[in-house]
Amino acid sequence: MDPHPTDQVSEVHPEPARPRTDDRAAPPGGPSSDRWTVEEYRHHVLDLVSPLRVEHVDLAALATAAPARRILADDVRSLLDVPRFDASAMDGYASHGADLATASAASPVTLRVVGDIAAAPLAEHLAGSSPGAAAPAAPSIAPSIAPSNGPGVAPGEAVRIMTGAPVPGGCDVVVPVERTSTRRFVPGAPLDARIEVYEPSRPNIRRRAEDVAVGDLVAAAGAPTTARLVSAAASAGHATLPVHRVPRVAVLSTGSELVPVGTAPGPGQIPDSNSLLLAACVRDAGGTPVRVGAVPDTAGALRAVLDDTAPHVDLIVTSGGVSAGAFDVVKEVLTCPQGPGGDGPSDVRLVAVGMQPGKPQAAARWRGTPMLGVPGNPVSAYVSFRAFVRPAVRRLAGHPHAVEPLVERVAAEGWRSPAGRQQFLPVRFVGADGVAPVGPGAHHVSALTRADAIAVVPPEVEAVGTGDTVRVMVIA
Numbered sequence: 001m002d003p004h005p006t007d008q009v010s011e012v013h014p015e016p017a018r019p020r021t022d023d024r025a026a027p028p029g030g031p032s033s034d035r036w037t038v039e040e041y042r043h044h045v046l047d048l049v050s051p052l053r054v055e056h057v058d059l060a061a062l063a064t065a066a067p068a069r070r071i072l073a074d075d076v077r078s079l080l081d082v083p084r085f086d087a088s089a090m091d092g093y094a095s096h097g098a099d100l101a102t103a104s105a106a107s108p109v110t111l112r113v114v115g116d117i118a119a120a121p122l123a124e125h126l127a128g129s130s131p132g133a134a135a136p137a138a139p140s141i142a143p144s145i146a147p148s149n150g151p152g153v154a155p156g157e158a159v160r161i162m163t164g165a166p167v168p169g170g171c172d173v174v175v176p177v178e179r180t181s182t183r184r185f186v187p188g189a190p191l192d193a194r195i196e197v198y199e200p201s202r203p204n205i206r207r208r209a210e211d212v213a214v215g216d217l218v219a220a221a222g223a224p225t226t227a228r229l230v231s232a233a234a235s236a237g238h239a240t241l242p243v244h245r246v247p248r249v250a251v252l253s254t255g256s257e258l259v260p261v262g263t264a265p266g267p268g269q270i271p272d273s274n275s276l277l278l279a280a281c282v283r284d285a286g287g288t289p290v291r292v293g294a295v296p297d298t299a300g301a302l303r304a305v306l307d308d309t310a311p312h313v314d315l316i317v318t319s320g321g322v323s324a325g326a327f328d329v330v331k332e333v334l335t336c337p338q339g340p341g342g343d344g345p346s347d348v349r350l351v352a353v354g355m356q357p358g359k360p361q362a363a364a365r366w367r368g369t370p371m372l373g374v375p376g377n378p379v380s381a382y383v384s385f386r387a388f389v390r391p392a393v394r395r396l397a398g399h400p401h402a403v404e405p406l407v408e409r410v411a412a413e414g415w416r417s418p419a420g421r422q423q424f425l426p427v428r429f430v431g432a433d434g435v436a437p438v439g440p441g442a443h444h445v446s447a448l449t450r451a452d453a454i455a456v457v458p459p460e461v462e463a464v465g466t467g468d469t470v471r472v473m474v475i476a
């Protein structure tokens with residue numbers, strides 16, 4: 001498996017400049033007295049990670065394998081002209097536009113049909129599709145017509161041609177079949193020897209390189225490998241694309257009360273739903289989740305799991321054990337690292353973030369691997385993932401915009417928000433542009449399943465009024 005963080009490439013932060021004081025980095029009262037804003041803590045989290053190294057991946061894999069979107073690491077330029085040759089845009093007859101200048105229903109122009117061009121044969125397309133290959137010559141036609149750009153069809157002559165086929169030399173228009181005496185092509189019917197044309201024709205020719213020329217930019221570094229981008233790269237002659245490696249993100253839950261999902265919980269026990277929640281969130285953020293499962297609340301067990309996991313992943317996410325309890329094991333292993341041989345953690349931050357929910361957060365490196373601890377409460381865990389972990393996964397994956405923009409909606413009903421804390425409230429969409437709280441129990445996991453978005457209310461706002469503009473994180 002790849003070692004990290006040596007394969008994280010250096011980067012320039014796209015984030016706006018932010019306050020960086022020594023106070024913030026090392027608060028005078030020690031980590032536990034630290035109180036940060038959401039933005040400060042997110043900046044700190046993003047400082048722990050860098051975009052992963054570049055690899056070249058087949059277009060077919062990019063089109064079919066997970067994650068659905070990877071991030072281009074370099075600009076992609078076309079290796080081919082698109083279209084590769086002057087091509088007919090219609091089924092019809094290639095001919096000389098000047099011949100048709102006087103054509104009318106009353107006085108049609110007659111052309112002699114001297115050949116037939118189907119779309120270029122498959123073998124020719126294949127031969128011509130390798131990067132840098134010359135455009136194919138005009139296809140064989142009967143009787144023979146000189147290739148594209150050569151002396152081809154003479155004035156007064158026409159060649160039957162199908163959409164997409166190379167236009168023979170000398171021709172500057174393709175008259176659609178329905179505008180000729182042929183009316184329509186019948187499969188198997190012999191070629192008309194002569195046709196009549198009743199009006200002048202538009203060119204109906206797609207010119208070589210009119211879409212993209214060799215060397216033109218197809219997509220810029222930082223673009224996601226969407227279906228459109230992958231197909232544009234294929235048209236432009238590429239077989240692979242340079243993308244950032246997919247982040248491997250370990251997900252583990254802490255808590256002696258947890259039982260594996262599907263196991264009947266005994267007295268005082270609960271199913272470990274967070275490891276599924278966080279794993280799916282990692283996948284949705286563009287990472288590969290590595291589920292470690294639940295670890296009991298003992299420092300030795302957690303240290304052993306972290307030691308085993310850290311060398312194989314780019315980021316570790318833990319749930320639970322970060323508040324003030326007597327068994328808050330994440331906090332314990334980060335603040336009392338000196339277990340037997342324990343030299344795991346560095347850059348430890350145990351912070352209270354001014355947010356609701358999600359106040360207690362932990363960030364560190366475990367033997368060099370970035371590690372983020374989110375609270376155990378499932379709604380807190382989800383909100384914390386969206387606020388901090390998802391941006392970190394996106395940065396590792398090479399996204400130029402690690403933090404996604406919020407979307408503006410209108411409050412269809414009002415609600416209260418805690419003073420001095422940024423509120424993350426599950427809301428549902430109402431009408432075309434409204435949102436409303438999902439109802440009582442916003443702190444319960446059932447609220448999340450009913451939510452379309454999480455409203456993000458600034459710390460200074462204590463009440464959202466009906467009709468106020470609110471900013472939301474959409475739940476895709």
Ligand SMILES: Nc1nc2c(c(=O)[nH]1)N[C@H]1C(S)=C(S)[C@@H](COP(=O)(O)OP(=O)(O)OC[C@H]3O[C@@H](n4cnc5c(N)ncnc54)[C@H](O)[C@@H]3O)O[C@H]1N2
Nearest residue numbers: 253255271272273274320321322323324359375376377380
């Ligand atoms: N004295 C104080 N107590 C608490 C404070 C505080 O400041 N002082 N903060 C509270 C806040 S805010 C939160 S949030 C929680 C965070 O607690 P932990 O992160 O230590 O989480 P746990 O105690 O381990 O778990 C809390 C709760 O969440 C559920 N849970 C946990 N793990 C899972 C899982 N894997 N799957 C599903 N559900 C899980 C479970 O019900 C736990 O009871 O602390 C407050 N306390």
Ligand code: MOO
Nearest residue numbers: 357358359375380
């Ligand atoms: O701030 Mo905790 O995360 O209640 O909900």
